[in-house]
Amino acid sequence: MKIAISGKGGVGKTLLASLLSKTFAEAGYSVLAVDADPDANLAANLGFPHPEEITPISELSNLIEERTGARPGQSAPFFKLNPKVDDLPENYSVKHDGIKLVVRGGIKGGGTGCYCPEGALLQALLSHLLLQRDEVVILDMEAGIEHLARGTAKAVNKLIVVVEPGRRSIETAYRIHKLAQDIGLENIAVVGNKIRSQSEREFLITNLPDLEFLGFIPYDQALVDADLANLPLLDSSQQIVAAVKNIYQSLVCTARVPSIVN
Amino acid sequence: MKIAISGKGGVGKTLLASLLSKTFAEAGYSVLAVDADPDANLAANLGFPHPEEITPISELSNLIEERTGARPGQSAPFFKLNPKVDDLPENYSVKHDGIKLVVRGGIKGGGTGCYCPEGALLQALLSHLLLQRDEVVILDMEAGIEHLARGTAKAVNKLIVVVEPGRRSIETAYRIHKLAQDIGLENIAVVGNKIRSQSEREFLITNLPDLEFLGFIPYDQALVDADLANLPLLDSSQQIVAAVKNIYQSLVCTARVPSIVN
Numbered sequence: 001m002k003i004a005i006s007g008k009g010g011v012g013k014t015l016l017a018s019l020l021s022k023t024f025a026e027a028g029y030s031v032l033a034v035d036a037d038p039d040a041n042l043a044a045n046l047g048f049p050h051p052e053e054i055t056p057i058s059e060l061s062n063l064i065e066e067r068t069g070a071r072p073g074q075s076a077p078f079f080k081l082n083p084k085v086d087d088l089p090e091n092y093s094v095k096h097d098g099i100k101l102v103v104r105g106g107i108k109g110g111g112t113g114c115y116c117p118e119g120a121l122l123q124a125l126l127s128h129l130l131l132q133r134d135e136v137v138i139l140d141m142e143a144g145i146e147h148l149a150r151g152t153a154k155a156v157n158k159l160i161v162v163v164e165p166g167r168r169s170i171e172t173a174y175r176i177h178k179l180a181q182d183i184g185l186e187n188i189a190v191v192g193n194k195i196r197s198q199s200e201r202e203f204l205i206t207n208l209p210d211l212e213f214l215g216f217i218p219y220d221q222a223l224v225d226a227d228l229a230n231l232p233l234l235d236s237s238q239q240i241v242a243a244v245k246n247i248y249q250s251l252v253c254t255a256r257v258p259s260i261v262n
Numbered sequence: 263m264k265i266a267i268s269g270k271g272g273v274g275k276t277l278l279a280s281l282l283s284k285t286f287a288e289a290g291y292s293v294l295a296v297d298a299d300p301d302a303n304l305a306a307n308l309g310f311p312h313p314e315e316i317t318p319i320s321e322l323s324n325l326i327e328e329r330t331g332a333r334p335g336q337s338a339p340f341f342k343l344n345p346k347v348d349d350l351p352e353n354y355s356v357k358h359d360g361i362k363l364v365v366r367g368g369i370k371g372g373g374t375g376c377y378c379p380e381g382a383l384l385q386a387l388l389s390h391l392l393l394q395r396d397e398v399v400i401l402d403m404e405a406g407i408e409h410l411a412r413g414t415a416k417a418v419n420k421l422i423v424v425v426e427p428g429r430r431s432i433e434t435a436y437r438i439h440k441l442a443q444d445i446g447l448e449n450i451a452v453v454g455n456k457i458r459s460q461s462e463r464e465f466l467i468t469n470l471p472d473l474e475f476l477g478f479i480p481y482d483q484a485l486v487d488a489d490l491a492n493l494p495l496l497d498s499s500q501q502i503v504a505a506v507k508n509i510y511q512s513l514v515c516t517a518r519v520p521s522i523v524n
Contacts, residue, residue, distance in 0.1 A: 008301060009271010009405070014430070039270055039405040041433055143271070143301040167489050168276070172301055203490050227429050228465050 001029075002130050002155055003251065004139040004148065007162035008172035009039065012193040012217070015233070016162055017140035018045035019244040020251075022234055025098040027248070030135040032089060033099055036126075037142045038106030047232050048096045056105020057092055057125065058118050068117040079117045085125045089133065102129075130155040143172050145179050153185035158251060160214060161190050165200035170207045177211065191247060192216040215247040263291075264392050264417055265513065266401040266410065269424035270434035271301065274455040274479070277495070278424055279402035280307035281506040282513075284496055287360040289510070292397040294351060295361055298388075299404045300368030309494050310358045318367020319354055319387065320380050330379040341379045347387045351395065364391075392417040405434050407441050415447035420513060422476060424453050427462035432469045439473065453509060454478040477509040 003020065005013045014037070021033045035042035035056075043051035057063070058072075065071045070079035093100045104122055129137050130152045148156065161176050163169040173190065180188050189212040192204045196219045205213065218239050226236035235241070265282065267275045276299070283295045297304035297318075305313035319325070320334075327333045332341035355362045366384055391399050392414045410418065423438050425431040435452065442450050451474045454466045458481045467475065480501050488498035497503070 010273060039434055039437075041430060044429075044433075165490060166486070167306075167492065168303060171303055171306075175301075200490070224428070228427060228462070230429065 001136045001157050001251070002139075003137070004141055004145070004156050004159045005162060006141045006143060006145050006159060006176050008143055008164075008169040011162045011164045011169050013037070013162050014040040014042055014045050014140050015223075015240075016160065016191060016193070016217070016244065016247075017042055017138050019234060019241065020248060021046065021099050021138050022097070023245055023248040024136045024138070027252075031099045032093070032129065032133060032135045032137045033101045034104055034129060034137065034139045035101065036104045037140050039142070040140055042140050043094070043101055043103060045233055046096060046099060046101065047234060048094060048101065054094055054101075054103050056103045057088065058105030058122060060092070063092070064118050064121050068120050070117040072116065072118040079120060081120050083121050083124050085121065085128045086132065088125055089129065100135075127152045143176065145176055145183075145185075148180075148183055148185065153180070153183040156185055157187055158214075158254075159185055159188045161188065161211070162193050163190055163204055163208065164192070164194045165196070165203050167207075170204070173208060173211070188212075189214040194219040214250050215243060217243040217247075263398045263419050263513070264401075265399070266403055266407070266418050266421045267424060268403045268405060268407050268421060268438050270405055270426075270431040273424045273426045273431050275299070275424050276302045276304055276307050276402050277485075277502075278422065278453060278455070278479070278506065278509075279304055279400050281496060281503065282510060283308065283361050283400050284359070285507055285510040286398045286400070289514075293361045294355070294391065294395060294397045294399045295363045296366055296391060296399065296401045297363065298366045299402050301404070302402055304402050305356070305363055305365060307495055308358060308361060308363065309496060310356060310363065316356055316363075316365050318365045319350065320367030320384060322354070325354075326380050326383050330382050332379040334378070334380040341382060343382050345383050345386050347383065347390045348394065350387055351391065362397075389414045405438065407438055407445075407447075410445055410447065415442070415445040418447055419449055420476075420516075421447055421450045422453055423450065423473070424455050425466055425470070426454070426456040427458070427465050429469075432466070435470060435473070450474075451476040456481040476512050477505060479505040479509075 005017050007013050017033060021031050025031045033042055033046065041051060043054055061072050067083035068079040089100065089102060093102045159180055161173045163173050177188060190208055191214050192201060195201050195216050201216055220237040220239050222237045223233060223240060226233055267279050269275050279295060283293050287293045295304055295308065303313060305316055323334050329345035330341040351364055355364045421442055423435045425435050439450060452470055453476050454463060457463050457478050463478055482499040482501050484499045485495060485502060488495055
């Protein structure tokens with residue numbers, strides 16, 4: 001099962017990614033979580049000790065040079081477009097509470113069309129994770145899903161777009177939906193987060209009539225308070241945990257993942 | 263006066279950019295607002311009619327080809343690194359309520375080091391806006407500020423990092439602060455947004471001891487309700503407007519902008 005999570009900044013992608021990872025792991029699945037959003041911190045959310053000490057793969061210059069033949073940041077005329085990456089999930093991941101985490105990291109600056117060594121490595125890694133791993137892979141992505149190319153998009157069992165009651169997050173959901181259609185990704189669904197009332201729930205349903213809703217996560221001040229007090233987030237709200245368990249159930253049932261044999 | 267606004271996704275960068283633009287315009291300044299965050303919608307926040315019909319500069323393929331000599335998306339071996347851009351603010355901006363808006367747009371996919379035609383044009387445009395315009399320029403940016411290069415960073419009078427009461431937005435603020443130091447940008451300050459209580463305000467001050475606070479914007483349900491009801495945001499909360507006016511005052515006073523002669 002491959003799950004990609006996207007949405008506007010601040011809607012709660014990382015919260016959903018971490019709670020889903022935990023729920024799958026507790027159910028006995030082998031889980032590989034991927035932090036693909038340079039502005040997120042999936043490691044901290046998952047309760048990894050010293051998350052700031054995990055070096056993102058995009059910053060491993062020696063590794064990038066070894067695999068692609070060119071150093072990041074240098075405008076090399078030639079480098080391997082299909083570098084070897086199948087050992088990276090084992091050798092460059094960290095593990096905690098049964099969840100394996102790969103921190104992908106970002107690429108500095110803007111520019112594409114032209115391709116660069118670190119881009120080639122990260123793209124190859126993403127393809128590998130989506131096409132060749134038999135674990136549950138959970139990708140915490142940016143709002144832009146352009147990193148999913150045509151070939152790999154088909155392997156995504158579900159692209160979850162997180163929205164909150166607010167017009168801007170709806171606009172971003174539309175933009176993501178359009179991008180997904182462009183790359184042939186049809187398994188898209190929405191999760192509404194920070195829901196305070198029935199009318200906020202209805203606002204989201206009314207404004208996203210073409211998309212399937214996988215579930216809703218309530219707003220809970222307990223989560224905010226735990227964050228401010230620097231307490232673990234994942235156990236801070238029973239309501240939120242219960243809501244994510246329902247979302248997990250929908251995912252497992254609709255995606256027809258084989259059940260685990262313990 | 264050149265103001266760049268950054269911070270974690272969802273903290274309220276676009277709200278601050280739009281209210282500051284409005285406040286400067288009402289005070290008689292000539293304002294050029296720049297939407298440099300592909301996941302934001304500054305035009306909608308500023309109340310522009312039909313914001314979805316404004317084509318971002320990054321998508322004007324013919325313009326990019328005309329100016330750089332290469333078409334976007336093509337890996338051209340040669341193109342102009344310093345294309346002409348000084349006419350773009352006049353010819354490719356839209357105007358509403360006295361505010362001129364340039365929608366920069368984003369670059370698809372990831373990759374840099376290698377440079378591409380659209381990147382060259384957008385970079386040249388940013389330099390032009392920061393170094394050669396005599397208006398108040400307000401940049402609504404992404405959390406990544408890597409687009410500000412060494413040469414242009416000096417021209418920024420104030421880089422405002424918006425934070426909200428939450429650990430993740432603080433982490434992003436630290437990351438931005440470090441990036442800013444790397445490029446020699448020293449005029450950095452913080453605005454706390456969505457403040458519900460004195461303790462939330464203190465949480466931010468305690469956790470960002472090294473940064474100057476320009477001001478605080480309260481959380482106001484009236485803004486959320488206006489958004490859900492699709493009403494204009496800029497007038498929806500007197501409290502928020504008043505808080506942004508204070509921030510404007512600090513900016514004008516600390517940056518020693520010449521006063522306007524009407």
